[in-house]
Amino acid sequence: MNHHKRILIVSVTSLIFMGRCTQNKPPDYPVQPVPFTEVQIQDDFWLPRIETNRTVTIPFALKMNEETGRVANFAVAAGLKEGKYQGRRFNDTDVYKVIEGAAYSLRFHPDPELESQLDDLIDLIEAAQEDDGYIYAARTADPKNPAPGAGPERWSRLRGSHELYNAGHLYEAAVAYYQATGKRELLDVSIKNAELLLQVFGPDKRQDIVGHQEIEIGLAKLYRVTGKKEYLELAKFFLDQRGAEHASGLYPEDTPYAIYNQRKYMQDHKPITEQEEAVGHAVRASYMYSGMADVAALGGYPEYIQAIDRLWENVVSKKLYLTGGIGARHTSEAFGDSYELPNESAYTETCADLGNIFWNHRMFLLHGDAKYLDVLERVLYNGSISGVGLEGNCFFYQNPLASSGRYKRSPWFEVSCCPGNITRFLPSVPGYIYAQKNDVLYINLFVQSAANLELANHKLRLEQETRYPWEGKIRITVTPEREGEFTLNIRIPGWTRNRPVPSDLYRYLEENKGRPQIAIDGEAVEYEVVKGFATFRRRWKQGDQIEIDLPMPVRRVLAHKNVEANRGRMALERGPLVYCAEWPDNEGSVFDLAISDKIEFQVEPWPDVLNGIMVIKGDNFTAIPYYAWAHRGPGEMAVWLPKENRPPID
Numbered sequence: 001m002n003h004h005k006r007i008l009i010v011s012v013t014s015l016i017f018m019g020r021c022t023q024n025k026p027p028d029y030p031v032q033p034v035p036f037t038e039v040q041i042q043d044d045f046w047l048p049r050i051e052t053n054r055t056v057t058i059p060f061a062l063k064m065n066e067e068t069g070r071v072a073n074f075a076v077a078a079g080l081k082e083g084k085y086q087g088r089r090f091n092d093t094d095v096y097k098v099i100e101g102a103a104y105s106l107r108f109h110p111d112p113e114l115e116s117q118l119d120d121l122i123d124l125i126e127a128a129q130e131d132d133g134y135i136y137a138a139r140t141a142d143p144k145n146p147a148p149g150a151g152p153e154r155w156s157r158l159r160g161s162h163e164l165y166n167a168g169h170l171y172e173a174a175v176a177y178y179q180a181t182g183k184r185e186l187l188d189v190s191i192k193n194a195e196l197l198l199q200v201f202g203p204d205k206r207q208d209i210v211g212h213q214e215i216e217i218g219l220a221k222l223y224r225v226t227g228k229k230e231y232l233e234l235a236k237f238f239l240d241q242r243g244a245e246h247a248s249g250l251y252p253e254d255t256p257y258a259i260y261n262q263r264k265y266m267q268d269h270k271p272i273t274e275q276e277e278a279v280g281h282a283v284r285a286s287y288m289y290s291g292m293a294d295v296a297a298l299g300g301y302p303e304y305i306q307a308i309d310r311l312w313e314n315v316v317s318k319k320l321y322l323t324g325g326i327g328a329r330h331t332s333e334a335f336g337d338s339y340e341l342p343n344e345s346a347y348t349e350t351c352a353d354l355g356n357i358f359w360n361h362r363m364f365l366l367h368g369d370a371k372y373l374d375v376l377e378r379v380l381y382n383g384s385i386s387g388v389g390l391e392g393n394c395f396f397y398q399n400p401l402a403s404s405g406r407y408k409r410s411p412w413f414e415v416s417c418c419p420g421n422i423t424r425f426l427p428s429v430p431g432y433i434y435a436q437k438n439d440v441l442y443i444n445l446f447v448q449s450a451a452n453l454e455l456a457n458h459k460l461r462l463e464q465e466t467r468y469p470w471e472g473k474i475r476i477t478v479t480p481e482r483e484g485e486f487t488l489n490i491r492i493p494g495w496t497r498n499r500p501v502p503s504d505l506y507r508y509l510e511e512n513k514g515r516p517q518i519a520i521d522g523e524a525v526e527y528e529v530v531k532g533f534a535t536f537r538r539r540w541k542q543g544d545q546i547e548i549d550l551p552m553p554v555r556r557v558l559a560h561k562n563v564e565a566n567r568g569r570m571a572l573e574r575g576p577l578v579y580c581a582e583w584p585d586n587e588g589s590v591f592d593l594a595i596s597d598k599i600e601f602q603v604e605p606w607p608d609v610l611n612g613i614m615v616i617k618g619d620n621f622t623a624i625p626y627y628a629w630a631h632r633g634p635g636e637m638a639v640w641l642p643k644e645n646r647p648p649i650d
Helices: 012-017 046-067 070-077 092-108 112-128 163-181 185-200 215-226 229-240 256-261 282-299 302-318 350-367 370-387 417-432
Strands: 039-041 402-404 434-437 440-443 449-455 458-466 473-480 484-491 506-508 517-520 533-540 544-549 554-559 569-574 577-582 602-606 613-617 622-625 636-638
Touching: 039 046, 039 417, 046 070, 046 092, 046 417, 070 092, 070 112, 092 112, 092 163, 092 417, 112 163, 112 185, 163 185, 163 215, 185 215, 185 229, 215 229, 215 282, 229 282, 282 302, 282 350, 302 350, 350 370, 350 417, 370 417, 370 577, 434 449, 440 449, 440 458, 473 484, 484 544, 517 533, 569 613
Parallel strands: 440 484
Antiparallel strands: 039 449, 402 636, 434 440, 449 458, 458 473, 473 544, 484 533, 506 554, 517 544, 554 569, 569 577, 577 622, 577 636, 602 613, 613 622
16 A cells, blocks of 8 residues: 555544535534644643553554454455454454554654554455455455354344444545645545445345444544545434434344444434433444534535434433533443433443544534533543553443442443543543634633644634633633634633533522623723633734633532432532542541531642542532542542531431
8 A cells, every 4th residue: 555645634522523614615613623732731630641641552452453463354254364353342442543543643743654654454355355345344254154242134124233333434534644644545544445335235225224323423434534425324324314214233132242232322213303211332323423513514414403402401301410420321321211321331332422522523513502612521521531541541431420339430341432432542532622613713622732723814823721620710812813803612610600511400509690800901891602602703902802801619419309319418619620538548448438518628739649539528528520539549439428417317
């Protein structure tokens, strides 16, 4: 392969969302994210995590993919090595996701050695592809005896085979690597596979249910880079298959794969435009909702938007954990009933938490409303980064809100979807900070950073200085190339407006009357909050400064009365962070602690503990940020604590 063939490239995020809008362009998201390649994070919260991902997590994941046979599977499928396929039928995606994450990392840190390693890996993937474009190592390695669950023939068990789930992650990796390097070998592998799908599937061809959604997201990204509308139409076709009657592809009921026959488990119980309640496997659901948003935005399908609006309301009002996690049930990694939000048995898979971020970001891009960013931020600072240890080489698959001591992070899993998802998510965090629409710039998240922007007819540099999430003071310096009029929309987080989430699922015990203060060039300004943003339209000149002060008192949180697990309990928050009580910091059992309504809290920095944190202290307890738990050995932990001491046991 010619690894050095270069073509004109654009940034990864602008590829994903088609960066700039011009006349005569096809439909797209009304709001566009500022490409993460144009944002330089400079803070002491996110930058160390992103750097650890680059220097530890990505190399570790590449190594584990080698050691566990995930890479060798491609060599066996290509006929370059003797042996049998190892592991689960979806293990190909662990390789694809790490390629994607490494590609994003290469955009910030060119690394010839890493790039060469990825090139060799891509050669192997290409060699494993069959002549007609089919690529699925779980079958190609031994077509007569494919991996368990793969089905006896191609596409014969799409409900659980993961053939097209694998393909979706292949496409995402290919687009990312093409964007990072200009090399199109993996992109050509993806296009060849997608062309095969166009021959096989369609209204007048094979019709079936894809059990694990992901192909829709991948096809939308492939459509962006190629401009081939048929890929987007195929994504819509797969979505519209849900809720239809298909007799083929069922698994025998006496096998462990029979769960894939359950229609609610894979959101197949109704047509997607008729679904009103989030049900089934939470990762599948969040990927489907993200795919629906992509197809709706790129293809112009308002009925899809109406459906995901309803589903979002259902999740946020009845099925969202305080940490932003989704998926209550351990047995099926699934949403539970309304208000079914147990703590120690909570599943809240890391992949589902990341899927919730993907979905809420798309919802914001569709609607321009900060309520979606409130949910995104809640997941971002709590549920998502709980999934990876501070060292970068140990992980949580599930993220419970209580532990009696049986949970600890693992260096790898037999099913290792979560580590791979972490590797590709963390480098993309800068792309969530800013967005734009015509001459309106949205400041979504508060992260010390600098960004180079092109806003309508204005070129400018924006700089944020802040110690968020530990402190609520932010200074924003605006440096346009020339003086000009445009709008800055500054998000006023819901937690500053006495709304932990955009519903009545959670509330604060006491109302905080301290309103965020904003000053421009040293003068306090009044503002209205519209769709969660303070809007400032004016003529901006070089060096204009905006100072924001977000009050950060400790807040007591109560759950809706229908959340049985949290009746008589409260949780603690400060700023965007959810806190928990953990065993090393408290005497006796964590579960014997209680929080009085009248207790006074102190906030104290611990610069030398857990990479530097702020803790909350009361008369009888200490609480740490939830994301930092389980780094000092297994033991008790609880987010929700009784409001009063437990009565004595008779």
